[in-house]
Amino acid sequence: MAKIESVSPLAPVGGFPDLPIIDGVTFSSLEAGVRYTGRTDVMLAELCPGSVVAGTFTTSSTRSAAVLDCQKKLGSDASGGAAIFVNSGNSNAFTGKSGLEAVGKITEAISSSLGINENRIFTSSTGVIGEPLKWERITTKIDALKAGLQPDGITGAAKAIMTTDTFAKGASAEVTVGGEKIKIAGIAKGSGMIAPDMATMLVYIFTDAKIAQSVLQDLVSRATNTTFNCITVDSDTSTSDTLIAAATGCTSAPEILAGTPEANNFFTALQSVMLELSHLVVKDGEGATKFVEVQVTGASSDADARKIASSIANSPLVKTAIAGEDPNWGRVVMAVGKSGAAADRDLLSIRFGDVLVAENGWVSPNYSEEAAASYMKNDHIILRVDIGLGASQCTMWTCDLTHGYITINADYRS
Amino acid sequence: MAKIESVSPLAPVGGFPDLPIIDGVTFSSLEAGVRYTGRTDVMLAELCPGSVVAGTFTTSSTRSAAVLDCQKKLGSDASGGAAIFVNSGNSNAFTGKSGLEAVGKITEAISSSLGINENRIFTSSTGVIGEPLKWERITTKIDALKAGLQPDGITGAAKAIMTTDTFAKGASAEVTVGGEKIKIAGIAKGSGMIAPDMATMLVYIFTDAKIAQSVLQDLVSRATNTTFNCITVDSDTSTSDTLIAAATGCTSAPEILAGTPEANNFFTALQSVMLELSHLVVKDGEGATKFVEVQVTGASSDADARKIASSIANSPLVKTAIAGEDPNWGRVVMAVGKSGAAADRDLLSIRFGDVLVAENGWVSPNYSEEAAASYMKNDHIILRVDIGLGASQCTMWTCDLTHGYITINADYRS
Incomplete structure (x- = not known):
C-alpha cells in the first residue's frame, strides 16, 4: 500500500464527532x-x-x-x-x-x-x-x-x-x-x-x-x-x-x-x-481535493436522472477538469450525451454553483469565464444540470480525480 | 492544454507507415x-x-x-x-x-x-x-x-x-x-x-x-x-x-x-x-505506458462477455494496478463482480499472459507471484478471464491509467 501520510483536505475540521452513548x-x-x-x-x-x-x-x-x-x-x-x-x-x-x-x-x-x-x-x-x-x-x-x-x-x-x-x-x-x-x-x-x-x-x-x-x-x-x-x-x-x-x-x-x-x-x-x-x-475519496455534488433535474424519468448523474459523477474527464479548477462544461455535455438517457442538446442548461454557463444548446450569453473559474476554487463544487424534458431528479456526490488517486492505487498491493 | 512533449512509449517503432496510393x-x-x-x-x-x-x-x-x-x-x-x-x-x-x-x-x-x-x-x-x-x-x-x-x-x-x-x-x-x-x-x-x-x-x-x-x-x-x-x-x-x-x-x-x-x-x-x-x-491513450488486451471467454452470452470485458477494461483500479506493474487479480475479480453479468466466483479463472493466477474461487495452487510480477513488466499485457459458464467471448483493448492522464486532463482547457 502506498503510504498516505496526510489527512484528506476535505476532512471535517473538528475531527471525529462526539457520538452519543446508545443504550444496549x-x-x-x-x-x-x-x-x-x-x-x-x-x-x-x-x-x-x-x-x-x-x-x-x-x-x-x-x-x-x-x-x-x-x-x-x-x-x-x-x-x-x-x-x-x-x-x-x-x-x-x-x-x-x-x-x-x-x-x-x-x-x-x-x-x-x-x-x-x-x-x-x-x-x-x-x-x-x-x-x-x-x-x-x-x-x-x-x-x-x-x-x-x-x-x-x-x-x-x-x-x-x-x-x-x-x-x-x-x-x-x-x-x-x-x-x-x-x-x-x-x-x-x-x-x-x-x-x-x-x-x-x-x-x-x-x-x-x-x-x-x-x-x-x-x-x-x-x-x-x-x-x-x-x-x-x-x-x-x-x-x-x-x-x-x-x-x-x-x-x-x-x-x-x-x-x-x-x-x-x-x-x-x-x-x-x-x-x-x-x-x-466521498470526502475521504482516494486523492480527493474537492467534494462535488451533481444535481440533475428535469429528466424524463427517475432512471434517466440517475443515469445522467452517474455518468457525470463517474466521468474521468469531468473529474480531472474539477481537479484542475477548470469550468469545463463541454465535458459535462459529453457525459450527458454518453449516458444513454433521453436528452436534447438545445434544452440543456448547466450551472457551476450559481454561475449559468450553458443554455439553449450553447454557452450562455451572460457567461463569465472569470466568475466560473473563481467558483471552481471552492472545496465544495455544485454542478447543476437541468435536462429540460421532465420533472425527475437525482443528486449524487463524488470527488475530483487527482494524482493522489494514481499514487495510492498504482502500487497498493506491491 | 497541457503540453505533452514526448511521444507515447507505445508508438510504433518505425514511425508513420508507407501507405499505398489509392487511385481516385x-x-x-x-x-x-x-x-x-x-x-x-x-x-x-x-x-x-x-x-x-x-x-x-x-x-x-x-x-x-x-x-x-x-x-x-x-x-x-x-x-x-x-x-x-x-x-x-x-x-x-x-x-x-x-x-x-x-x-x-x-x-x-x-x-x-x-x-x-x-x-x-x-x-x-x-x-x-x-x-x-x-x-x-x-x-x-x-x-x-x-x-x-x-x-x-x-x-x-x-x-x-x-x-x-x-x-x-x-x-x-x-x-x-x-x-x-x-x-x-x-x-x-x-x-x-x-x-x-x-x-x-x-x-x-x-x-x-x-x-x-x-x-x-x-x-x-x-x-x-x-x-x-x-x-x-x-x-x-x-x-x-x-x-x-x-x-x-x-x-x-x-x-x-x-x-x-x-x-x-x-x-x-x-x-x-x-x-x-x-x-x-489505444497505444496513444492519454498517459498510456501499457497496451492491455482483455480477453473474456466462457461467458453465458455475447452481451455478458462484452459487459465483463468492458467492466475490466474501464476499471480505474485494474488500470492503476497495471500502471504499477502489480498483478492485482483481486481487482479483476472485483470488476467481474460489479459488471452485472452472470458469474460464479468458483468457476472463474484468471491469467496474466500464460501465468494462471486464480481458479476455483481462489488463487491457483501453482501461482507464482514472481512469474506474474515479471510478466507485468511487459509493454503489452494480456489479461485472460474465463467465466466458466458458456461459450461466448469478447476481446477489448485498453491502456493503463497513469499520472500522465491526470496531467493531460487536469488543465486541458485552462
Missing part, C-alpha cells in the same frame, strides 16, 4: 495484527437481547464470504442478543472455500465467548482481496475484545475499521417520539472502490429505538437509495460492501410502527446520519 | 490557425465521381453538428464525386445553431471550389467543445487546400487531424479479387475521451474497391463492432466520433458483391486496417 451497545477494539502493525484492526460490538438487525449489501456477483453469511442471518430470532465483528487489512473475498471456513471459525469463537447464538454474530472483513484470512490471529483475541467492551468505545471502533481512509468517520442524530428521545450513532469506512448501486463499504449504525426488524429494514433500504447508493469515488464496486443497522430497543420511547408520523421522523433522522456518513466517505 | 483520392493539408499555431490543422480529401461513402458515428445524444450533417448524407447520389474535410482544434460541438451554420459555410465553400454537390461534402471537427468555430479561418483556405491536392498527401492529412495525439496513425492492407489488387489505406486520430459502443474518434478509410454503398456500409458496421467498439481509454465517449470509409471504384478488380467469398476477403482486409488503427488509438 458496547464496543471494543484492539490490535490483532491481521495485516497492519502499530494500529487497531479489529472491533467488536455487543448488542443486548432483543436487538434487531437490518442491512444492505453489495450486489457484486463475487461478494465476500462474510457478506453472504450476514445476508442470511439478518432476520433471525433476536431474543438472545447479537454481536458485530469487523476486521480490516484482509477482505476475505475470493478466498474459495477457506473464506467461509474463516467466517465460521470467527463467529464460533465469538458465539462461545459471549454466549450468543452463532446465527446472531454478524462479521465484516475489509482490505486486500484474494489472500487467506489468518483467522487464528483473530480468534485468539476474542476474549480480550470481550474484556474491553465499553458503552463509549465507538470512536475506537471507527478507527479499527479504516483501510486507506485518512480519517475516522462518525455521525449522529436524535429524534423525539412520544416525548422521549431516540438516539442514532453511526460509523463508516471507505475511500476507494466506491460506486453507487449497492450498499457501500462498511457502515454500522446503532440506535436505541424500539422497532420491528421488518420496519427497520424497510427504512434502511429506502435511505440507502438516496445516500450510499448516490455516491461514487471511482466507479468501482467493492466485494465487501456492507451496511448494518442495529436497534436495541432500550429507549423509553414507544415502538416505532410502520407508516406512522413517528416512523417518518425516525426515517428523516436515520437518513441524515446515513447521508452524512456517505458524504464523509 | 487526393489529399491536402495546411495551417488554418483554427486554434493551434505552428502546425497543420485542416485536411481535405477529394474523391472521384462514383465514390461511395459509408460511415459509423457516435451515439451520443449531444453529438456535434458535423456528425449530424454527415449521417444524413451517407447514401446520397455518388455520381458527382465527394470530398472529406476535417479540422482539429475545435469540435464545433454544443455550439447551438451556430454549429450547423458553420458546417453549412464550410461545405458551401468546398462545394463551390471543387464543383461537387454540397450533399457529398463530409466534414468533421475535433478539439474543444462549446466554443464557436471560426469558420472564416477555414473558408478562406479552401482554394489553397484545393491547389495542394496530391495523391500522396495522406501522411500530411493524418498529421493535420491530431489533437492530444502524440503520433500520427495510419494502416493499410491489400486484397486480391479476380486476380487484381484492391488497396485499403486508413488514418485515425484519438487519445482521450475514448470508450466503446460507438464509432470512435476520427477515422478515414480509403479504398479503390468497386462496391455498392450498402455493401460497404454493412462491412464497415460489422468491422466496427469488433474493432473501434472494443477499445477504451477512459470510458468517456466523444461527441464527435466519426468513421468514414470511401470506395472510389478505380481498381481494375471486379465489383465486390454481398455474400461472396470476395466480400469475405475484402472484409478481412478492411477489418485488419480498422483493428490496427483502433489499437494505435
Whole structure:
C-alpha cells in the first residue's frame, strides 16, 4: 500500500464527532495484527437481547464470504442478543472455500465467548482481496475484545475499521417520539472502490429505538437509495460492501410502527446520519481535493436522472477538469450525451454553483469565464444540470480525480 | 492544454507507415490557425465521381453538428464525386445553431471550389467543445487546400487531424479479387475521451474497391463492432466520433458483391486496417505506458462477455494496478463482480499472459507471484478471464491509467 501520510483536505475540521452513548451497545477494539502493525484492526460490538438487525449489501456477483453469511442471518430470532465483528487489512473475498471456513471459525469463537447464538454474530472483513484470512490471529483475541467492551468505545471502533481512509468517520442524530428521545450513532469506512448501486463499504449504525426488524429494514433500504447508493469515488464496486443497522430497543420511547408520523421522523433522522456518513466517505475519496455534488433535474424519468448523474459523477474527464479548477462544461455535455438517457442538446442548461454557463444548446450569453473559474476554487463544487424534458431528479456526490488517486492505487498491493 | 512533449512509449517503432496510393483520392493539408499555431490543422480529401461513402458515428445524444450533417448524407447520389474535410482544434460541438451554420459555410465553400454537390461534402471537427468555430479561418483556405491536392498527401492529412495525439496513425492492407489488387489505406486520430459502443474518434478509410454503398456500409458496421467498439481509454465517449470509409471504384478488380467469398476477403482486409488503427488509438491513450488486451471467454452470452470485458477494461483500479506493474487479480475479480453479468466466483479463472493466477474461487495452487510480477513488466499485457459458464467471448483493448492522464486532463482547457 502506498503510504498516505496526510489527512484528506476535505476532512471535517473538528475531527471525529462526539457520538452519543446508545443504550444496549458496547464496543471494543484492539490490535490483532491481521495485516497492519502499530494500529487497531479489529472491533467488536455487543448488542443486548432483543436487538434487531437490518442491512444492505453489495450486489457484486463475487461478494465476500462474510457478506453472504450476514445476508442470511439478518432476520433471525433476536431474543438472545447479537454481536458485530469487523476486521480490516484482509477482505476475505475470493478466498474459495477457506473464506467461509474463516467466517465460521470467527463467529464460533465469538458465539462461545459471549454466549450468543452463532446465527446472531454478524462479521465484516475489509482490505486486500484474494489472500487467506489468518483467522487464528483473530480468534485468539476474542476474549480480550470481550474484556474491553465499553458503552463509549465507538470512536475506537471507527478507527479499527479504516483501510486507506485518512480519517475516522462518525455521525449522529436524535429524534423525539412520544416525548422521549431516540438516539442514532453511526460509523463508516471507505475511500476507494466506491460506486453507487449497492450498499457501500462498511457502515454500522446503532440506535436505541424500539422497532420491528421488518420496519427497520424497510427504512434502511429506502435511505440507502438516496445516500450510499448516490455516491461514487471511482466507479468501482467493492466485494465487501456492507451496511448494518442495529436497534436495541432500550429507549423509553414507544415502538416505532410502520407508516406512522413517528416512523417518518425516525426515517428523516436515520437518513441524515446515513447521508452524512456517505458524504464523509466521498470526502475521504482516494486523492480527493474537492467534494462535488451533481444535481440533475428535469429528466424524463427517475432512471434517466440517475443515469445522467452517474455518468457525470463517474466521468474521468469531468473529474480531472474539477481537479484542475477548470469550468469545463463541454465535458459535462459529453457525459450527458454518453449516458444513454433521453436528452436534447438545445434544452440543456448547466450551472457551476450559481454561475449559468450553458443554455439553449450553447454557452450562455451572460457567461463569465472569470466568475466560473473563481467558483471552481471552492472545496465544495455544485454542478447543476437541468435536462429540460421532465420533472425527475437525482443528486449524487463524488470527488475530483487527482494524482493522489494514481499514487495510492498504482502500487497498493506491491 | 497541457503540453505533452514526448511521444507515447507505445508508438510504433518505425514511425508513420508507407501507405499505398489509392487511385481516385487526393489529399491536402495546411495551417488554418483554427486554434493551434505552428502546425497543420485542416485536411481535405477529394474523391472521384462514383465514390461511395459509408460511415459509423457516435451515439451520443449531444453529438456535434458535423456528425449530424454527415449521417444524413451517407447514401446520397455518388455520381458527382465527394470530398472529406476535417479540422482539429475545435469540435464545433454544443455550439447551438451556430454549429450547423458553420458546417453549412464550410461545405458551401468546398462545394463551390471543387464543383461537387454540397450533399457529398463530409466534414468533421475535433478539439474543444462549446466554443464557436471560426469558420472564416477555414473558408478562406479552401482554394489553397484545393491547389495542394496530391495523391500522396495522406501522411500530411493524418498529421493535420491530431489533437492530444502524440503520433500520427495510419494502416493499410491489400486484397486480391479476380486476380487484381484492391488497396485499403486508413488514418485515425484519438487519445482521450475514448470508450466503446460507438464509432470512435476520427477515422478515414480509403479504398479503390468497386462496391455498392450498402455493401460497404454493412462491412464497415460489422468491422466496427469488433474493432473501434472494443477499445477504451477512459470510458468517456466523444461527441464527435466519426468513421468514414470511401470506395472510389478505380481498381481494375471486379465489383465486390454481398455474400461472396470476395466480400469475405475484402472484409478481412478492411477489418485488419480498422483493428490496427483502433489499437494505435489505444497505444496513444492519454498517459498510456501499457497496451492491455482483455480477453473474456466462457461467458453465458455475447452481451455478458462484452459487459465483463468492458467492466475490466474501464476499471480505474485494474488500470492503476497495471500502471504499477502489480498483478492485482483481486481487482479483476472485483470488476467481474460489479459488471452485472452472470458469474460464479468458483468457476472463474484468471491469467496474466500464460501465468494462471486464480481458479476455483481462489488463487491457483501453482501461482507464482514472481512469474506474474515479471510478466507485468511487459509493454503489452494480456489479461485472460474465463467465466466458466458458456461459450461466448469478447476481446477489448485498453491502456493503463497513469499520472500522465491526470496531467493531460487536469488543465486541458485552462
